[in-house]
Amino acid sequence: MNFEVFILGTSGMMPLPNRHLTSAMVRRDGELFLFDCGEGTQVSLKRLNLKWKKIDSIFISHMHADHVTGLPGILMLSSQVDRDDPLTIYGPPRLKEYVDANRRILDMYINYEIIVRVAEPGIIIDNDEYTVSAFPLLHTKPCVGYVMEEKERAGVFNVERAKELNVPMGPLWGKLQRGEAVRLPDGTVIESDQVMGQKRSGRKMSYVTDTAYLPTIAEAVNGSDLLLCEGMFTADMEETAAEKRHLTASQAATIARDGQVAQLALMHYSPRYSDWELKYLLRDAQEIFGPTVLGRDRMSFDLPLKD
Amino acid sequence: MNFEVFILGTSGMMPLPNRHLTSAMVRRDGELFLFDCGEGTQVSLKRLNLKWKKIDSIFISHMHADHVTGLPGILMLSSQVDRDDPLTIYGPPRLKEYVDANRRILDMYINYEIIVRVAEPGIIIDNDEYTVSAFPLLHTKPCVGYVMEEKERAGVFNVERAKELNVPMGPLWGKLQRGEAVRLPDGTVIESDQVMGQKRSGRKMSYVTDTAYLPTIAEAVNGSDLLLCEGMFTADMEETAAEKRHLTASQAATIARDGQVAQLALMHYSPRYSDWELKYLLRDAQEIFGPTVLGRDRMSFDLPLKD
Numbered sequence: 191m192n193f194e195v196f197i198l199g200t201s202g203m204m205p206l207p208n209r210h211l212t213s214a215m216v217r218r219d220g221e222l223f224l225f226d227c228g229e230g231t232q233v234s235l236k237r238l239n240l241k242w243k244k245i246d247s248i249f250i251s252h253m254h255a256d257h258v259t260g261l262p263g264i265l266m267l268s269s270q271v272d273r274d275d276p277l278t279i280y281g282p283p284r285l286k287e288y289v290d291a292n293r294r295i296l297d298m299y300i301n302y303e304i305i306v307r308v309a310e311p312g313i314i315i316d317n318d319e320y321t322v323s324a325f326p327l328l329h330t331k332p333c334v335g336y337v338m339e340e341k342e343r344a345g346v347f348n349v350e351r352a353k354e355l356n357v358p359m360g361p362l363w364g365k366l367q368r369g370e371a372v373r374l375p376d377g378t379v380i381e382s383d384q385v386m387g388q389k390r391s392g393r394k395m396s397y398v399t400d401t402a403y404l405p406t407i408a409e410a411v412n413g414s415d416l417l418l419c420e421g422m423f424t425a426d427m428e429e430t431a432a433e434k435r436h437l438t439a440s441q442a443a444t445i446a447r448d449g450q451v452a453q454l455a456l457m458h459y460s461p462r463y464s465d466w467e468l469k470y471l472l473r474d475a476q477e478i479f480g481p482t483v484l485g486r487d488r489m490s491f492d493l494p495l496k497d
Numbered sequence: 498m499n500f501e502v503f504i505l506g507t508s509g510m511m512p513l514p515n516r517h518l519t520s521a522m523v524r525r526d527g528e529l530f531l532f533d534c535g536e537g538t539q540v541s542l543k544r545l546n547l548k549w550k551k552i553d554s555i556f557i558s559h560m561h562a563d564h565v566t567g568l569p570g571i572l573m574l575s576s577q578v579d580r581d582d583p584l585t586i587y588g589p590p591r592l593k594e595y596v597d598a599n600r601r602i603l604d605m606y607i608n609y610e611i612i613v614r615v616a617e618p619g620i621i622i623d624n625d626e627y628t629v630s631a632f633p634l635l636h637t638k639p640c641v642g643y644v645m646e647e648k649e650r651a652g653v654f655n656v657e658r659a660k661e662l663n664v665p666m667g668p669l670w671g672k673l674q675r676g677e678a679v680r681l682p683d684g685t686v687i688e689s690d691q692v693m694g695q696k697r698s699g700r701k702m703s704y705v706t707d708t709a710y711l712p713t714i715a716e717a718v719n720g721s722d723l724l725l726c727e728g729m730f731t732a733d734m735e736e737t738a739a740e741k742r743h744l745t746a747s748q749a750a751t752i753a754r755d756g757q758v759a760q761l762a763l764m765h766y767s768p769r770y771s772d773w774e775l776k777y778l779l780r781d782a783q784e785i786f787g788p789t790v791l792g793r794d795r796m797s798f799d800l801p802l803k804d
Contacts, residue, residue: 205540229536229570233512255569255603262562263536267511284602291598295591296562
């Protein structure tokens, strides 16, 4: 089962010719999740040739124009396909007012249900397969980061061990694999964990922008297979970053290191850096955390299943 | 004095990788005028490398998402420069509500005055040098076309004729050139038009999208040096076009021919046509009006002074 992450844009504040506004899409088992939606997000989706018009959930970090003005277009164009399920959009309190105002004033044709929910810190989606959580960031407006995490999968069934324990092949194997205990014809009870290997952890992706540095971010993203994180400024701009409540690339790397993530992809670059100058952000980050890449528009990640 | 027209986008309904949403900019004697502002307009401006952050006036055709959702970004980024003059935005009645809602909900930092005016049919800007007029179109929502037209310039001063009439070189020449009559020392009165050639007409640009075909459009755009006009569908789609209240390329050409314009640039293409299929729109238009070009993103026109 694929868990793919597509970076749709890496620019902060304003879109540039080669850098759309910061946004990402996750595709997992046919479901689509969009993180932020600045102006131009749909062009990136089109360029990636993703069949994106049935997005399941959208997660908005905060109500600044560069993170939300692409929403009206996305909501309208999603009406070009038929869908039964509603689209849920999570974000800060004023998100509903924004969606409602745009729908009303632009009189948009929308052929499906839209649900807008406030992304309160904590778990906001919880089903059999995964959770999505929001956690507080510190910006000039209410802002949250998001973590999408698969639940543990069962361990590997040990056929040799089952045979040694005289469990006959057939329905009893299935029960053990589903975590149930079984009773053999001779009365012996076999517990599932006698034949099942250790549970295998799921995959985890975190999305963090825009924020001042907070030690709590590392806790929230702990153990992520992929952390998409704002790295707006070079290390020498730390003061400016703090003032504007943004992260330097070094701070992003510190979060990645302290959170023991597997890989960090930087994004939300200041327009002050030309495309070739982004190498300085990478340099700053890699001094602290080696497995860092410069996120670029339309870069994709296929997170492997563990074990 | 330059009168330049830049096509910022040519797509209708949704932005495509090579076709931004329909929008155009006029630059005349240092003043900037923006026509429509869909999502992504600022990327086109950036690509053209225009210093666009002091737009004087914006003209919105109608309140559909593909013509206005780029406004919040443009308004916000215009705050990156200092300006004393207000920015005036003309458009349909609900424009003010849209601008206000976005400013309020997104809490945008804007460091200059924004005036929103309803573009009632007739002259909406009138100064010494040019007028801008709005005229009604027929779409699914209130929609207007725009005409920007320079006023006539004085004719050429005929030096030979002035000498024949014994007007001494000096201040009297200046008076005649400014359209005043002068009295010579011998009492003869010389009228300005005795020495001045015919007045020279100014340049005219028209912007027409989205609309069903109306014969009145040709009257409004009559004599334009450049007509930017929607040509959304091929001729065989005329019924669909009428239903959706859009123009075929043939209808755009009919308007250009009947309005005796010098040049027609098509735009606002349906996403159903790939880039190479746009040639069919051109073919349809040129059957009716030869001086037609396929408008393309970032195409520019430099309208020459007459005579």
